[in-house]
Amino acid sequence: MSDWYMVTVVGHDQPGIVAKVTHALSEGGWGLGESSMTRLGGNFTIMMMVGGVGDEAALAQVVEPAASALGLHVHIDRIQAEMHQHPNPNVHVRVYGADRTGIVADVTGRLATAGLTILDLNSEVGGTSDEPVYVMVLDGFVENGIDALDQALADLSNQGLKIDVEPVDVMMG
Amino acid sequence: MAVLHILTYPDSRLSDVALAVTEFDASLQQLVADLQETMLDGPSAVGIAAPQVGVRLRVAIVDVGPMLESGQKRKPKSSYNGRLVLVNPEIVERDGKVTGREGCLSVPDYTGNVLRADSVRVRAQDVLGGVQEIACSGFESRAIQHEMDHLDGKLFLDRVLSSRELFRRKI
Numbered sequence: 001m002s003d004w005y006m007v008t009v010v011g012h013d014q015p016g017i018v019a020k021v022t023h024a025l026s027e028g029g030w031g032l033g034e035s036s037m038t039r040l041g042g043n044f045t046i047m048m049m050v051g052g053v054g055d056e057a058a059l060a061q062v063v064e065p066a067a068s069a070l071g072l073h074v075h076i077d078r079i080q081a082e083m084h085q086h087p088n089p090n091v092h093v094r095v096y097g098a099d100r101t102g103i104v105a106d107v108t109g110r111l112a113t114a115g116l117t118i119l120d121l122n123s124e125v126g127g128t129s130d131e132p133v134y135v136m137v138l139d140g141f142v143e144n145g146i147d148a149l150d151q152a153l154a155d156l157s158n159q160g161l162k163i164d165v166e167p168v169d170v171m172m173g
Numbered sequence: 174m175a176v177l178h179i180l181t182y183p184d185s186r187l188s189d190v191a192l193a194v195t196e197f198d199a200s201l202q203q204l205v206a207d208l209q210e211t212m213l214d215g216p217s218a219v220g221i222a223a224p225q226v227g228v229r230l231r232v233a234i235v236d237v238g239p240m241l242e243s244g245q246k247r248k249p250k251s252s253y254n255g256r257l258v259l260v261n262p263e264i265v266e267r268d269g270k271v272t273g274r275e276g277c278l279s280v281p282d283y284t285g286n287v288l289r290a291d292s293v294r295v296r297a298q299d300v301l302g303g304v305q306e307i308a309c310s311g312f313e314s315r316a317i318q319h320e321m322d323h324l325d326g327k328l329f330l331d332r333v334l335s336s337r338e339l340f341r342r343k344i
Binding site for chain 2: 088089146166167168169170171172173
């Protein structure tokens, strides 16, 4: 049975990071589960479920030399790998508006109170440096319908944020 | 009628291109009846194609009625042409692009976002061989395109936009 860890690698972006880090893992006998890589503000970030036989120190001995050679930081956490128990999203929320501090906190705080579990969230700042626009999209799961989400977000719509809450209808065929 | 066994990925028969129906006989009617019963036996399915039950023929059923008539307040945008039996279907017009989430009886546990034409006009034969042309939009259009992909040996996995919600690893 595998031991599973969440390995986070962060640093200055450069070509070949994924190839070199995953090659080191593979050579060390560690396999990948789910992973997510993205660039945030020009920085490289990746989170990988890594499985194999060994403790945290053994995994660090494999991944840290490869990451250090690229000037990257590594963080390792032991995890339980039970990803198949995640529910599918049934709500999609789009938010945009003039950038200000606290948009994510305002929106997600109200959504949490209304019963939403966030399953995936991405945000970025667009527009111009003089007039930045904050854009956030998230998928989530709500047990008791989405009307409560609309009501919870109504006051933010009145404060200049454009918010759309839509059901996610899965076509099964 | 009978509930048929549904093939699941990676069964290689799901990748076969189905053959045109040339005989509009009792066995075709039986296949359609069995597909209908198999579809209704599945988890909220609104369509099924013959290759999913191991029959290499260009036959599919689509009926989005249960989805549109469900109790939820915000129903998906969709045309509704009733229960559609599509034999040798072809898309003769397509318009617009829209992303939506799909799952598949042949790909248990996974769903994914797929880009499809928003509306299509489909020319198909019915179970007796008569030619029909159907204009579909929204959810019904998506269901038809999904089922027609099965006839060409394609799964929604071949068109998925993001792997984020796929490949959930079962330990």
